[in-house]
Amino acid sequence: MEILWMVVGGLLLVLGVLGCFLPALPGPPLGFLALLVQQLRAEPPFTTRFILVWLAVALVVTLLDYWIPVYSTKKLGGTRAGMWGATVGLIVGLFLGPWGLVIGPFFGAMAAELMNNQNSEVALKSALGSLVGFLLGTVLKLAVTAVMGWHLVASFFA
Numbered sequence: 001m002e003i004l005w006m007v008v009g010g011l012l013l014v015l016g017v018l019g020c021f022l023p024a025l026p027g028p029p030l031g032f033l034a035l036l037v038q039q040l041r042a043e044p045p046f047t048t049r050f051i052l053v054w055l056a057v058a059l060v061v062t063l064l065d066y067w068i069p070v071y072s073t074k075k076l077g078g079t080r081a082g083m084w085g086a087t088v089g090l091i092v093g094l095f096l097g098p099w100g101l102v103i104g105p106f107f108g109a110m111a112a113e114l115m116n117n118q119n120s121e122v123a124l125k126s127a128l129g130s131l132v133g134f135l136l137g138t139v140l141k142l143a144v145t146a147v148m149g150w151h152l153v154a155s156f157f158a
Contacts, residue, residue: 005041006156009034013149020141021101023090027141031148032058038155045155054148061144068140069105069133078109078126085112086130105130 012034019025032054038045073083089108093100109130113123 002041005037009037009152012037013145013152016145017142017149020138020145021098023094023101026062027145028058028061028148031145031152034152035148035155038152045158046151054151057144058148061140065137065141068137069130072133072136073109073126073129076125076129076132077122078129079113079116079118081112081116082109082118082123082126082130085109085115086127086134088112089130090134102131102134105134 012030015025016027016030016032016034019027019030021027035046035054036051039051069086070083073086078086086105086109089104089106089111090101091104092108093102093104096104106127110123110127113126114120118126
């Protein structure tokens with residue numbers, strides 16, 4: 001049974017890492033589930049406090065992931081149209097591969113700002129805000145999920 005929980009945890013971690021890049025998958029929550037599944041082993045490797053701390057971290061990072069792109073777009077002068085354009089660009093970017101996830105929000109925000117009668121300078125700033133927010137959110141999710149992964153792998157050898 002131990003091996004089963006390790007395999008399930010490993011698969012959840014892989015999905016968690018993918019979820020750091022794909023908006024359809026919640027990266028840090030899946031990484032947390034990978035840790036939580038390990039508690040089903042005969043000798044749970046983590047303390048209750050450890051699990052509760054990582055639950056809080058996963059929740060906070062997930063919420064920040066939604067807030068950071070909106071904040072950075074707004075901070076660099078984007079309007080509501082730019083934020084919606086970035087969201088639509090992200091969805092379209094899903095079908096264009098990994099680079100689509102990066103450039104989709106950028107071009108979506110820019111196009112929406114231009115359609116909202118903003119000048120090209122405002123549109124470019126909004127697009128850059130969207131890109132910066134997406135990249136910051138992705139790096140934050142990946143860092144947290146990587147640390148969870150380190151703890152997961154370490155629990156296999158404990």
